[in-house]
Amino acid sequence: MPHLALYTFGVLKSPLADPAPLTREFYEIGETVYRKIGQHPGYLARAEAAGGDPGLLFEADWGAWGEFAVPTWYDKGRTVETTALAATLSLWTDLRPALEAVYTGLHREALNRRYDWFERTEHPNYVCWWVSDGVIPTWQEGVSRLEHLHDDGSAPHAFTFHQSFAPER
Template sequence: MPRLALYTFGVLKSPLADPAPLTREFYDWGEAVYRKVGQHPGYLARAETAGDDRGMLFGADWGAWGEFAVPAWYGKGRTAQTVALATTLSLWTDLRPAFDAVYSGLHRETLNRRYDWFERTGHPNHVCWWVPDGVIPTWQDGVSGLERLHGQGPAPHAFTFHHSFTPEGTPTRARLRHGGSA
């Protein structure tokens, strides 16, 4: 049975290494959100670094998730001191559980604050696509999907929650609605 891959990408207003209160606040919220999302029904896994690479992005060992990659339009730093991005790559049983996790509870609260932390880039901030059972999506798959979505709009191989497709490639008829709890 196909599973849903979800890639998110945002450009932060300041580098992750910035000691300012706003950056620390983003980190504090982020850790709590990861814990809560990881307990959500339908959640299967997310890309995490192997071994002692925790906290690193570029150059880290991501195992089956592949080499870390970012969209071509990301123009900020790539070193530990200058990187200014937040990104996730996760795997879900279906579209509805992923939507519910993103648009409810603690994650919804952080979405309401996103412009405190993130720049408005004019690019999509997430992309979904279906992967066969047993396949682990890669960072490059996510980047490619996000770039396709930006350039060509939603399609069965790169779509959003609000313009989604079934695993067979048919546009979904039911509109997902915000609500629920995580």
């Protein structure tokens, strides 16, 4: 049975290493949100770097999730001191549980505050696609599909919750 892959990407207003209160707040809320989402029905897994240092996105070992990648429009830093992004890659049993996890509860509360932390852009901030059972999506695949969504709109290859497609059987 196919599973839903979900890639999210946002450009932060300040680097991850910034000690400012808003950056610390984003991290604190983010850790709680990740714990809650990890307990949500339908959640299967998410990309986590070996070692777990949030500032080492580009250098981290992501295992089966592949080498960390970002969309071509990301033009900020790539070092621990200058990286200013937040990205997730997760796997779900189906569209409905992922939608519910994103748009309810604590994650919804965080979404309501996203412009406190993230820059407003013309680019989509997430993309969904179907993967075969047993397949782990990669960061590069998420980036490719997000860029496809931006360039060509929602399609079976790359879609949103609001313009979704059923998996091919």
